[in-house]
Amino acid sequence: MNCQICGAHLPDGAMFCGGCGSSTTATPMTRKRADPRPSDTTIIQPLAPRSTVISVPLWPAGSIQAGAVPVPAGTDPVEPGDHAAGAHAAAAEPPATAEAPRYTLQFSTGETVSVRGTGLIGRRPLPQPAERFDHLIQITDLGMSVSKSHLEFGQHDGEFWVNDRYSGNGTVVRRAPAPALRCEPGRRYLVARGSRVEIGDQFFMVL
Template structure:
């Protein structure tokens, strides 16, 4: 028995042609028939990624730990984006923060931004600030870190940088950020990016 489409020899009992992949019942006429279900294709929109906000509380020396920080010094509470103890009644304007860099720059920010040696957003991204810092040792990646606000609280997100991001806020221990996750930091925290750092004020 031979394939009726490509003519290849078919073994006894074969259901498909090993040469062209056609069904053994296919003929040149059936291959030319119109698609009986032309509108059977459904385009499924990709799901929007769920962002997880990791609360990294900060408190002044002498005060107790925040409500979501275990007293035994365990890992901080992980809560989904949108979950907050007290949601504001109205959407307010983002708070203003000052970022004081070890390289000498001081930048006042409000909203979102990218920090790096040559920060470059993806085509679909928009940021309020692009902050370029000098790092002769090149320990800071081109687009090292993303920042923004969640219910008025400042957060940072390591953009899969080469040397990583570490958040330090006394008296809690230092925390190395997992790339792609947002970490809340308070005023007075120190954020280390490669060999450089900046203070959140």
């Protein structure tokens, strides 16, 4: 008799494999584990402290607050019980139209994507059941510093915005000469063309 996990020969009456320690009744199917979400990210060094930002409240669209400092997650005027990451995103954003500007996202991993409307970016982006997005952009990150559903994006009055989806390593927006801006999860931040958006060890340019 051989172990069904590692293939090692097992003596008669053995209860466990001497090679891998598996039970003699274990099979490859019983050893499979559910895909863990969201604890799937290798945490890297802490990000720099966030600076003054320009952000757009999640509900309603409202006016743009220049120079406003983000408030803690959960204090935006959202619908009751809607504090879960991304649960509000698609409903708040109007559908894309032909007049909406088109943006190009140029990734450090080599991908270049032309987008218009809303989307998710990550290693394996997965919308919530009630969400609808125009784009699902999957990028390669062998170091797993990028979360599966790391970042959400869209447009506000034709301007591009990003929203960190409570990722493991966070999101940073950079555009010289302004200081680096660390995005608070659950808030939308306007990103001008020519900016660099860092997600874990990877980044993309907004053009």
